[in-house]
Amino acid sequence: MAKSTSSDAQMLIRSLRTAYAATPTNLKIIDLYVVYAIVTAVIQVVYMGIVGSFPFNSFLSGVLSCVGTTVLAVCLRIQVNKENKEFKDLPPERAFADFVLCNLVLHLVIMNFLG
Amino acid sequence: MSIFPLAMARNLGLLGFLALIYASLSIPGAAVIRPINEAHRSAALELFVPTHGSFGSLEETYEALRTFQILGVEKSAEISHATCPVIVEKLESSSSISKDLFHALRVNSILGCQIDARTFEDVASKLQAVIKDTNSLLDFHYAVGGLLYIKDQGINVILSDGDGTFHSIKALSQSDGRWRYDSNSAESSTYAAGIALETIAGVVSLADKVVDESKIGIVKNDIVKLFDSIKSYDDGTLYFDEKHVDASEYKGPLTTSASVVRGVTAFATVASGRLNIPNDKMLGLAKFFLSIGIPGSTKDLFDQIESLSRLENNRVSIPLILSLPSTVLSLTSKDQLKVEVTTVFGSAAPPLTVRMVQASRSDSKGTPVLENQELQFDSENTIHYLDIIPLKLDVGKYTLIFEISLHDPENTNTYATGGRTRLMAFVTGSIKIDKAEIGILESDAGNSETLQKLDLSRDSTLSLSANHLQKLRLSFQLITPLGHNFKPHQVFLKLRHETNVEHIFVMESSARQFKITLDFLGLVERFYYLSGKYKIELTVGDAAMENSFLRALGHVELDLPEPPEKAAHPPPQPVDPYLRFGPKQEISHIFRAPEKRPPKELSLAFLALTLLPFVGFLIGLMRLGVNLKSFPSSTVPAAFSILFHVGIAVVLLLYVLFWLKLDLFTTLKGLGFLGVFLVFVGHRTLSYHASTTAKLKSS
Numbered sequence: 001m002a003k004s005t006s007s008d009a010q011m012l013i014r015s016l017r018t019a020y021a022a023t024p025t026n027l028k029i030i031d032l033y034v035v036y037a038i039v040t041a042v043i044q045v046v047y048m049g050i051v052g053s054f055p056f057n058s059f060l061s062g063v064l065s066c067v068g069t070t071v072l073a074v075c076l077r078i079q080v081n082k083e084n085k086e087f088k089d090l091p092p093e094r095a096f097a098d099f100v101l102c103n104l105v106l107h108l109v110i111m112n113f114l115g
Numbered sequence: 116m117s118i119f120p121l122a123m124a125r126n127l128g129l130l131g132f133l134a135l136i137y138a139s140l141s142i143p144g145a146a147v148i149r150p151i152n153e154a155h156r157s158a159a160l161e162l163f164v165p166t167h168g169s170f171g172s173l174e175e176t177y178e179a180l181r182t183f184q185i186l187g188v189e190k191s192a193e194i195s196h197a198t199c200p201v202i203v204e205k206l207e208s209s210s211s212i213s214k215d216l217f218h219a220l221r222v223n224s225i226l227g228c229q230i231d232a233r234t235f236e237d238v239a240s241k242l243q244a245v246i247k248d249t250n251s252l253l254d255f256h257y258a259v260g261g262l263l264y265i266k267d268q269g270i271n272v273i274l275s276d277g278d279g280t281f282h283s284i285k286a287l288s289q290s291d292g293r294w295r296y297d298s299n300s301a302e303s304s305t306y307a308a309g310i311a312l313e314t315i316a317g318v319v320s321l322a323d324k325v326v327d328e329s330k331i332g333i334v335k336n337d338i339v340k341l342f343d344s345i346k347s348y349d350d351g352t353l354y355f356d357e358k359h360v361d362a363s364e365y366k367g368p369l370t371t372s373a374s375v376v377r378g379v380t381a382f383a384t385v386a387s388g389r390l391n392i393p394n395d396k397m398l399g400l401a402k403f404f405l406s407i408g409i410p411g412s413t414k415d416l417f418d419q420i421e422s423l424s425r426l427e428n429n430r431v432s433i434p435l436i437l438s439l440p441s442t443v444l445s446l447t448s449k450d451q452l453k454v455e456v457t458t459v460f461g462s463a464a465p466p467l468t469v470r471m472v473q474a475s476r477s478d479s480k481g482t483p484v485l486e487n488q489e490l491q492f493d494s495e496n497t498i499h500y501l502d503i504i505p506l507k508l509d510v511g512k513y514t515l516i517f518e519i520s521l522h523d524p525e526n527t528n529t530y531a532t533g534g535r536t537r538l539m540a541f542v543t544g545s546i547k548i549d550k551a552e553i554g555i556l557e558s559d560a561g562n563s564e565t566l567q568k569l570d571l572s573r574d575s576t577l578s579l580s581a582n583h584l585q586k587l588r589l590s591f592q593l594i595t596p597l598g599h600n601f602k603p604h605q606v607f608l609k610l611r612h613e614t615n616v617e618h619i620f621v622m623e624s625s626a627r628q629f630k631i632t633l634d635f636l637g638l639v640e641r642f643y644y645l646s647g648k649y650k651i652e653l654t655v656g657d658a659a660m661e662n663s664f665l666r667a668l669g670h671v672e673l674d675l676p677e678p679p680e681k682a683a684h685p686p687p688q689p690v691d692p693y694l695r696f697g698p699k700q701e702i703s704h705i706f707r708a709p710e711k712r713p714p715k716e717l718s719l720a721f722l723a724l725t726l727l728p729f730v731g732f733l734i735g736l737m738r739l740g741v742n743l744k745s746f747p748s749s750t751v752p753a754a755f756s757i758l759f760h761v762g763i764a765v766v767l768l769l770y771v772l773f774w775l776k777l778d779l780f781t782t783l784k785g786l787g788f789l790g791v792f793l794v795f796v797g798h799r800t801l802s803y804h805a806s807t808t809a810k811l812k813s814s
Contacts, residue, residue, distance in 0.1 A: 028739055036732035040725055047721045051713035093801035093808075100797070104766055108786065111770045112779060 026092075030077045034070050041066035061113040068106045072099055148405045149438050150461040151423060155416075156186045158409045162416055165190075168197035173205070173218035178417035180225045185424045191226050199228035206234050213245045217257035220264035235270045246280055251297040255284055256310045259317035266321065277322025281330060284315055292341030293358075304364070305355050306371045308341055312378030319385045331386050338379055339391050345399075352406050353399030369407065373418035376400060376425055383430040394432045394531035401426050401434035401459050401531075423459045432531040435464050437517055439538055444503060446510065446544035446596050447661055452501040454490055456519060465530060466522040468492070469499040472535060477512040484508065503542070509597045510544040510659040543659045544596040546603070548572070550628065551591035553668065555581045558636065569668070571653070577669030583635045583676055589622070590630035593655070600627060603657030608633075610649040610671070616685045618642065635673065643685040644678035745804070752803045759800045762793040 023031075044062045053059050079087045079095035087095070163170065163179040170176040176198055183190045205211050205219040216238055223230065242258040242265075249255065259280075266272045274280060287295045293303035294311040315334055319326050346368075347353050355372045357365060366374075383390050404423050410416045426434055437456050444450040452471075456464045469492075474485035485506060490499035519532040554566035569575060571591060581587060589608060593601040606622040606629055618641065622631040635642075648670050656663035747753050766789050773782040 025739055025741075029736065029741065032732060032735045032739065036728045036735075039728040039731070043721070043725050043728070047725075051717065052711070054710045054712065091805050093805045097797055097801055100763065104763075104790075107767070107770055108773075108782070111774050114774055 024082070027077060027081060030073050030080070034073050034077075037066045037070045037073065041070075055115065057113055057115050061110045061115075065107065065110040068110070069103060072102050072106070075099070147438075147442070148402055148436060149440075150405065150436050150455075150457050150459055151186075151420070152461060154409055155420065156188060159183060159186055159416060159420070160188065162411075162413050165194060168194060169201075170194065170198075173198075173201065173215070173222050175413070177218060177221045177225070178413060180222060182417050182420050184225055185420050195226045195228060198222060199226060202226070202228055203230060203234075206230065206238055213242060213254050213257040213261065216242065217261045217264075220261045224264050224267060230268075232268075232270060235265050235268055239265050239270060239272050243275070246274070247276070250283055250287075252284065252287055252294060252307055252311055252314070253296060255280070256314045259314050259321065262321055263317050272321060273323045274318060274321040275323060277318055277324065277326060278330075280318050281315065281322075281326060284311055284318070285330075285333070287311065288337055290340070291344065292337050292339070293344075302359065302361065305341070305344070305357055306366050306374045308337075309371070309374030309376070309378035312338065312375075313381045316378070316381035316385045328387075331388075334382065335386065335390055338382070341375065342392055342396055345396060347399065348403075350402075350406070351399060352403035353396055354403045368403075369410075369415055369418050372400060372403060373422040376422040379431065380425040380429040389528070390431050392431050394528075395533060397426065397429075397432045398434040398531040398533040401436065405436065405459060427458055427460050427462070433529060434459060434531045435467075435519065435533070437469065437519060437533075437536045437538075439540060440498075442539060443541045443543060445661065446504070446508075446542060449504055452490075452503050452515075452540070454499040454501075454517065455497070456499065457497075463497055465526050467532070468520050468522070470518050470520065471501065471515055472518050473516045474508070474513050477514050477539065484513070507597060508542050509595050509599055510542050510546070510601070512659065513540050513542060514538075515540055541659055543661050545662050546596075546601050546655075546657075546660045547594040548655070549592040549594055551589075553577065553579075553587075553589045555579055555671075556586045556588055556632075558584050558586060558634070571664070571666055574667045575669050577651070578672075579669070580672035580674070581635060582674040583639050585635060587633040587635070587671060588630070589653070590628050592628045601657075601660075603655055603660055603663075605654055605656040605663075607654040609652040609654070611652070612642075612645050612649055612685075613647050614645070614685070615688045616643065616645060635675070639675050640682070642673070642675060644675050644682055645685060646673055646675045649673055745807070747803060747807070752800065755796055755799045755803070758796045759793070762789060762796055765789060766793065 041063050044059065044066070048059050076095055076099040078084060079090055079098075080092045081087075159182050163182065165179075170179040176194065180190060180194065202219045202223050205215050206223075211219075220238070239262060242261045245254055245258040249258070259274075262272050262274065287298065288308075288311065289295065289303040291303075292308060293305055294307040295301070295303045296307050312334070319331070341355075344355070344358070345353050346356055354368045355375045356368045357371060379390070379392070401423065404419050404426075407415070407419055410419055435456055436459055437454060440453055440455055441450075444452055454469050456467060456469060458464065469490045471485065471488040471490060473483040474488075475481075475483040485508070488501055488506070490501045492499050515538050517536045517538065518534070519536075521527055521530065521532065548571045551569035551571045552566040553569050556565060566588065567577075569577075569589075569591070579587070593603065595601045602624055606624070608620045608622055608631055609617060610620075610633075611617045618638075620631055620633065622629045649672075650670050651668040652665060653668055654665045656665075747756055766786070769777075769782060769785050769789065773779075
């Protein structure tokens, strides 16, 4: 049975992979961006774990910048995804413009809080 | 003379203060009366200081100039430049009231400004009109006074209705000799009486026909009644004051007395015959003005000097002041008793003799020491003197009573000599200190062999030691130059501990000597049980003693028992008050320890590590096959796209600058402009992109 579970897992992963390969390129770009942001956040948390949270505002602004931009990217992905029936009538350029604007505002606040 | 500076050393404190009170109580509170002298002239120069060439208002200018004129100081040249134009303006102006004209004419009488006769005649007619119409005392005073000054300038001024004016002024008088200011006011005032008498004197001298003798007589009676209300101080000075003190109008005894003196002397000048005022009252008034000394304000100095100048030669009686130029006579320097008799301004008196009726010691109420000594006259220095050495006066404080007798009997009415004058004087001398002995005795009867002789003419450096069972004994005799026993005011023995705790003992005197026995057994508690070295100091002093002293006698080593639990602690000693200006204790501040920062290499390593994911992102993008195919090819949309991307880059650059050095407001300002630009450009780009995608789809 272990073999079947491991082979089940392998089959699951393979099917995920093939399914993922079918996603449009622009969604993959957004996913890559999200991964990038999360990894950056994790590295910052590890750093804080090592040296302590002395300039706590800097730590927060760094982590929240990554988290915030992740959230905005996820929103963009939802809105741009053609299979999503809810946002059928929203042109993707409009979503992208919202994404850019919100990011700029987020980063203004982050820069102010960075100190 | 005085040993008070010695005794007032800080450490004698309370006892010195008590001695001062005793000494001052034995003087019956009289100010020393001396005629006007150089000190008044200096005071006038100090008080009356012109600012920008003038003394202020014309009234103040008159006060200053008149005081300087009486004291013989020349000030007219300085003042006339700034003041004459003011006077001319006041005299020529048609809106000046009688008060302004009066003050202007007064000042002009001293300065002598260039004013032509026509102006004076106009002012004279104005003042005559005021006299006809008014019934206020002050208006009469200003108008009549002004007319008198104009008459002095050589203009012919006649008061047409002298009797009528006289009646109007007399109508305001009251039965007690005081005057009211006008017919409406109910209150009468002594100050107003002085003004009224001066004005009546002016009316009498200006009137066209001679005023009736009976009217003069009525005014003389008023003056007598006014003098009945004179008040006196304990030292024989007399003054006038208001009956009721009305806060707004109250002028004080000096101003009121000055006003009455002015009025009475002016009236005495114009009235024929004598005024019935006793000589003693004129002398009392003169003494009042002199006893003020040197006043502190300009108005008081003017009142004092001007009244005294009126008294100096007046037609009632001229006061003669008897005073002592020096109240301390030293037997050592063989001083003579000198007495001066002068007028109030120090001018020579008529020929007279001074007799010392009685000289008695101030502290004894018994028989006088001297009686009926006639003083000799030194005509060179105009001083009456008496040699006191042959009279065998011992040191001490004396009350001397003098009497003046004028040589010419006709002068008795012209001059006021004042009967008997009491004055205080000190006779000082060098006191001999004899048979001084000091020693430590056992508590049982000690023998005098243990006492050692002491020379109190200089400091000693004795070294005694005692325990609490022994006694310290000090004795000496004080002999006056004439060989009598002397009892000074202050004979103190002081013991001072190393810690500056002091104890003062008063020495008692028996018939022949001063002695003190300090029984340490009884004093142990008073000394706070402090053992150790005590410095000994002896103070002997008196006002009549020329060689008062404070001697350090050495020290005594005291061995006292241990203090019990409940013993009082010695009082804390005063700290030098200047210590607080020295350097203070160093303060060590405690700062917040700075946070531990990580090593620089670790931080840099993680910086590099944080940038790695970005590299990974770029690699991932390339792997995904990112391309710029849908970048617009035609120029205008391309330009907009480029501008869009450039705009975003600039905003990010602005953020970096914001982090590095800009502040929020500048950033927001920049962001505002960039945001508008970006929105516009982005809209164009994205809508173009959207339209091209839609076209592709539809095709």
